[in-house]
Amino acid sequence: MDAVEFLTAAEAARKLRTTTRTVYALIDSGALRAVRLGRSLRIPVEALGALPPARFSAKSDLLEKAGTGSEHAAGSPLC
Numbered sequence: 001m002d003a004v005e006f007l008t009a010a011e012a013a014r015k016l017r018t019t020t021r022t023v024y025a026l027i028d029s030g031a032l033r034a035v036r037l038g039r040s041l042r043i044p045v046e047a048l049g050a051l052p053p054a055r056f057s058a059k060s061d062l063l064e065k066a067g068t069g070s071e072h073a074a075g076s077p078l079c
Contacts, residue, residue, distance in 0.1 A: 004044055004045075004046075005044070005045045006035070006037075006042035006043065006044055006045070007042065007043045007044075007045060007048075008040070008041075008042065008043075009023045009024060009027075009041060009043065011043075012032075012043045012048060015048055016048065016051075023043070024041075026051070027041065027043070031051060031052065032047055032048075032051055033047040033050070034047070
């Protein structure tokens with residue numbers, strides 16, 4: 001039986017080159033699988049590879065749905 005490697009939200013964010021807030025939003029939306037160990041969430045490493053690329057690139061839409069998006073002025077580019 002193979003051991004499963006888990007990451008914290010901060011470690012997953014570094015691998016995805018995003019923020020922990022985005023990682024939690026992906027988990028809440030069901031796009032990223034995570035398990036709860038006590039009070040902590042852990043993300044299986046293989047779940048990062050299963051993340052759909054189109055879903056991940058729509059980060060700002062996902063954050064808005066989760067109520068954590070930042071407000072941008074109309075016409076301003078998203079960073």
